[in-house]
Amino acid sequence: MTMKILEGKTLSAEILGALPARIDAVKARLGRPPSLAIVNYFPDSPSAVYVRRKIAACEKLGIATKLFSTAPADGYPAFKTMLAVLGADPVYDAVMVERPLPDGYETLETWDSLPAAKDVDGLSSLNMGRLFITKKFSEIETAGFFVPCTALAVIRLLAFHGIKPAGMNIAVAGRSSVVGKPLAHMLTSLDATVTLCHTRSRNIAGILKAADLVISAVGRAGWLTGDMLAPGATLIDVGTNFDAAGKMCGDADFEGIKDTAAAATPVPGGVGPVTLACLLEASVKAAELAPKTEKGEIALT
Numbered sequence: 500m501t502m503k504i505l506e507g508k509t510l511s512a513e514i515l516g517a518l519p520a521r522i523d524a525v526k527a528r529l530g531r532p533p534s535l536a537i538v539n540y541f542p543d544s545p546s547a548v549y550v551r552r553k554i555a556a557c558e559k560l561g562i563a564t565k566l567f568s569t570a571p572a573d574g575y576p577a578f579k580t581m582l583a584v585l586g587a588d589p590v591y592d593a594v595m596v597e598r599p600l601p602d603g604y605e606t607l608e609t610w611d612s613l614p615a616a617k618d619v620d621g622l623s624s625l626n627m628g629r630l631f632i633t634k635k636f637s638e639i640e641t642a643g644f645f646v647p648c649t650a651l652a653v654i655r656l657l658a659f660h661g662i663k664p665a666g667m668n669i670a671v672a673g674r675s676s677v678v679g680k681p682l683a684h685m686l687t688s689l690d691a692t693v694t695l696c697h698t699r700s701r702n703i704a705g706i707l708k709a710a711d712l713v714i715s716a717v718g719r720a721g722w723l724t725g726d727m728l729a730p731g732a733t734l735i736d737v738g739t740n741f742d743a744a745g746k747m748c749g750d751a752d753f754e755g756i757k758d759t760a761a762a763a764t765p766v767p768g769g770v771g772p773v774t775l776a777c778l779l780e781a782s783v784k785a786a787e788l789a790p791k792t793e794k795g796e797i798a799l800t
Contacts, residue, residue, distance in 0.1 A: 503762035505735070507652070510659040511772035515560065518783055522561055525786045533786030534563040535619075535779075536585045539597040540578070540604070542568060546597045548747075549775075553595070556775060562782055565591075575604060582612035592786040593619040595778060598677070616788060619781035621646040622676060630681055636688040643788060645781055650682035652773035653714060653735055654689070656764070662712070662733060664691035670707050671695050672723070672750075673716035678737055682714065715750040723751040725759040734763040737770050 525533050535557060539550050550566065557564040567585065569577045585594050594617045598605070607624055615625040621644070629644040636654070639646060657664060664686050671686070673679040674697040683695045696706050704727045707713050712733045715723050720740035728734060738750030749766030756763060764770055 502757045502760050505656065505660050505733075505762050505764045505769060507656055507764065507769045507771065507773040510656060511776040513659075514655075514773070514776035514780055515556070518560055518780060521783050521787065525783065529786065529789070529791055532561050532563050533593070533783050534565075534591050535593045535595060535782045536565055536567055536591040537595050537597065538567045538582065538585070540568055540600050541597075544599065546599070549771075550597060553775060553778065556779060557782075560779065562779060571601075575601075578604065579609060579612050582609065586613045586617055589789070589792040591617065592789045593617050593782040595619055595782075596622075615644065617785055619645050619778060619785055620648055620677065621681070627676070627681070631684055633684075633688060636685060639685065639688065645785075646685075647677045647681045648777040648781060649678050649716075649737060649770065649774045650685055652770050652777050653678075653682055653737065654685050655777070656735070656770060656773050660762070662762075664689040664712070667691045667711045668709065669693045669712045669714065670710035671714045671716070672703065672707065673697065673718070673737070675716065678716040682716070717750050719750060720748050721750070721752045723756070725752065725756040728756060728759045730759055731761045732759070734760050735770065736764050736766050738766065739771065740766075 522533060537550055537553060539546060554564050554566065567581060569581055585591055594613050610622040611624055613623055615623045618626050621627060621630065626644050629642065630639065630646050633639050669686055669691045671679050671683045671693060674695055679695060683693045686693045694706055696703050700706060707727045708729050710729065710732060713728060714735040714737060716737035718738050718740060720742055734751060734756060736749035736751045740748050742748050747767050751763065
């Protein structure tokens, strides 16, 4: 059996390719391009790699972007105030907060410092609540709210590769608010039967091995091995890690699953590019929904 590689670069290019016309329409209405504020607390963390990619992708499309942070010595109040200021500033249509954040920063109070209309990663209580009220995925597709970009990227990648969740037994490893929980709900809205497992789940290997489709969003390099998958299963690897040599890798032992899995996403080149495209698409959507103001333009960085 030859394992099929579920790459995401082609889909990412497709999503991004549809944005220039929408960006031109925003410029015509607002007199400026869509704008994205990126907040990155740890400038030297692995997330900095993605920040640079996001900024480069924005510049290529003509989305104005600016990077923000606060000094650690200023503490949480300054960080929350910065989010509130960005949320209130009509120059910025969208605000993206990079993770990780310091201990105690990832709270409901933090996410609700942003207005739902600018919360393009869907973490505010209003956006998250709207997501979990939905029953069918079509309600998510046509709604005027935002959902977590990585979770949405997984759904779109499955559809792109012709994988239909309806009727499947799916195991999602990881229960974060940005991937695991919203993704499990989205898959359920597509009529899959979903088991959400985590570090406290008993017999996690058995849960994964009983699934037709496994989605790993644990964030631990190489923890998922071939003997934890059923023969012919599909694996979506959401993990973004760096090995001892500094090379980017996923949650799965990619070489070790090749004799078991029928299909799997690579890391890098799988979910990541689609997540980036979904973020830029959401930023344009935020600008499309934004009211017209008299405030000046933001310059491209």
